[in-house]
Amino acid sequence: SLQSNIDVSTGGNLVCTGLSNSQVLFNSFKAEPAAGDWSHVRIRSDATANLNYCNFQYGGQGGIGMLNIGASDTTVTNCTLTNSSSDGIQTIDIATPTLTGNSIFDNAFGIRNTTPATDVDARQTWWGDASGPLHGTLNPEGLGNAVTDGVLFEPWAVQPFTSIGEAPVITLLGNASETIECGTTYTDPGATALDTEDGDLTEQIQRSGE
Numbered sequence: 001s002l003q004s005n006i007d008v009s010t011g012g013n014l015v016c017t018g019l020s021n022s023q024v025l026f027n028s029f030k031a032e033p034a035a036g037d038w039s040h041v042r043i044r045s046d047a048t049a050n051l052n053y054c055n056f057q058y059g060g061q062g063g064i065g066m067l068n069i070g071a072s073d074t075t076v077t078n079c080t081l082t083n084s085s086s087d088g089i090q091t092i093d094i095a096t097p098t099l100t101g102n103s104i105f106d107n108a109f110g111i112r113n114t115t116p117a118t119d120v121d122a123r124q125t126w127w128g129d130a131s132g133p134l135h136g137t138l139n140p141e142g143l144g145n146a147v148t149d150g151v152l153f154e155p156w157a158v159q160p161f162t163s164i165g166e167a168p169v170i171t172l173l174g175n176a177s178e179t180i181e182c183g184t185t186y187t188d189p190g191a192t193a194l195d196t197e198d199g200d201l202t203e204q205i206q207r208s209g210e
Helices: none
Strands: 005-008 013-017 024-026 040-043 048-052 054-057 067-069 074-077 080-082 087-091 098-100 103-105 109-113 144-146 169-172 191-195
Touching: 005 013, 067 074, 080 087, 087 103, 103 109, 103 144, 109 144
Parallel strands: 005 040, 013 048, 024 054, 040 067, 048 074, 054 080, 067 087, 074 098, 080 103, 087 109
Antiparallel strands: 169 191
């Protein structure tokens, strides 16, 4: 839980690696959090960062982007940034971080590139709506978090990302126990298989044995 900010500089290296179903959480210190409870995580131009499966929430205090990136040697992958009172991500100092498979939504603003002459690649991001991010000229009908000029956003993810690597849930049908008389025929009631990513896999269940 955070009350102010994290500042990485002078050769520092911030490495945070979570899992799809257990992310590293950068969150408010309050029991009832609200946007702007804390400020930001800043990666200065002389630092590096590798953030994978991290979840940033309720930052943006003071109008600073919740994740403030000034170093091109910054990788942000599979992360969620939401409920910032300012920008979800703000890039400064001509930084061109690697942004892959992130979810940026429900912030006051999505990604703000303060040096738009240098593009920041944020394609394949989930912006909170299938219509993509709001951009005044390139996507004025977008209902997702907004982006400035100098942010590459097309194509974007058209649905929220799901946890990857979780096994399907297999449910056996029928009673917990059965009494079968000798010589009678028994029909197996079967099972169902549901997966968070691939949906209903029941038809792919293979039965074997006698």
